Amino acid sequence: METSLKRGSWSVEEDHKLITYINKYGIWNWSQMPKFAGLSRSGKSCRLRWMNYLKPNLKKGKFSKEEEESLLHYHSLLGNRWSAIALKFPGRTDNDIKNYWHTHLKKRVSEGIRVHQTTTDQNDAPAPLDQKLQPAHDHMNVSYSAGHDILSSHDITSTSSDHPAGVQFRADDNDDYTCSPGTIDDLQCFWDQLYPFENLEFGNNHNMDMFSDYVFQDSNNDLISSYTFYDNNCSWSLPSDP
DNA sequence: AAGAACATCAACCGCAGAGTC
DNA sequence: CGACTCTGCGGTTGATGTTCT
Incomplete structure (x- = not known):
């Protein structure tokens, strides 16, 4: 059965994998997604991490x-x-x-x-x-539109030529934009593009060059440091580790 | 300076409801 | 209709940081 699903705090690499995967393929099935995303996490854990920490437009910092x-x-x-x-x-x-x-x-x-x-x-x-x-x-529409922008940036609102077999991505008018993970070849291509030199091995943090240190103010005018993940004109805010 | 006590919050667990077959 | 899967919710825990003694 399930062998050694990772538990506990999420690493930057894991966050990066989840963000990048959802950025590319959207949310289609939490229980299946982790293995496609290269994560040794339960679907529940991935969902929780996304919903509570990685999802765009989340407000961090003290309550006003x-x-x-x-x-x-x-x-x-x-x-x-x-x-x-x-x-x-x-x-x-x-x-x-x-x-x-x-x-x-x-x-x-x-x-x-x-x-x-x-x-x-x-x-x-x-x-x-x-x-x-x-x-x-x-x-919520703002949140949705963020997701849609990301999706549209990858031209996945229509059947994509690099997703054969009738796979069609779509952006629904609900909270979680969904689409299929694509074929195994797609997946390989996805990871090859993402980590061309490491083949999913994370020996260092060079992938962090996809994150730029970023500081912004929340509604309380508190300074919040974050990593912002830029991809095709879409920015994702990834709060820095404490 | 060191340890204890307390505060914070990310993450886990179990359950229930909805959906699918 | 029942079994099963998936998702979302609320309660709780535990690791870590901060303050106090």
Whole structure:
């Protein structure tokens, strides 16, 4: 059966493989994807890593006061339905929100300490972030369009000549753009192009030249260092290892 | 300076629901 | 309709970093 699936923290190389694979082939089947992507990870692990860390447009860094208030508000309405709450926070994942709740807000709420009233008067309730910033759906469209841009950059919205046997890539109007992994030859070609000198062996970090050190500011004006992965005019933000 | 205690957050686990055959 | 697979969710853990004594 499954022999020694890797666990624990993801390396830069693994992140790179996953990003590059999804960039090229999209998300088609999490359970099958790891072996095609050259990863010794479970599909679950890959999905989690992508959703919580590698996916474009994820917002990292501290929660703003506004977000904190909204989180308190939405938790009072929705309870521990983290995924539902996360929909109200563009760029935040359910895991982020869950973690933030447990580490910052849970104790405060249990102690009855609030920075501001959030539920006693609906008029005083913080305006939902999806109203203040942009509708959650609009945000998601941003995410989608990022994915679509990537896909279109590879001309995979139509049947590609280098993907025979009727393989057709497509970009769906849902969260995860999907397509097939292509043929074995395609896969070999994909990795040959990606790592022409190493044949999937990572003896050094020269692949990191695909990442450029990049610093930006989040909504709190906190400086965030990241690696940005450039490929065909598409940029992917890969937060640096702590 | 060193160890203990605490905080943070990435990652794992088990389960449930949806979809497919 | 039941078995099976896949995906997503929420709870929890554990490694690492930070602060305190």
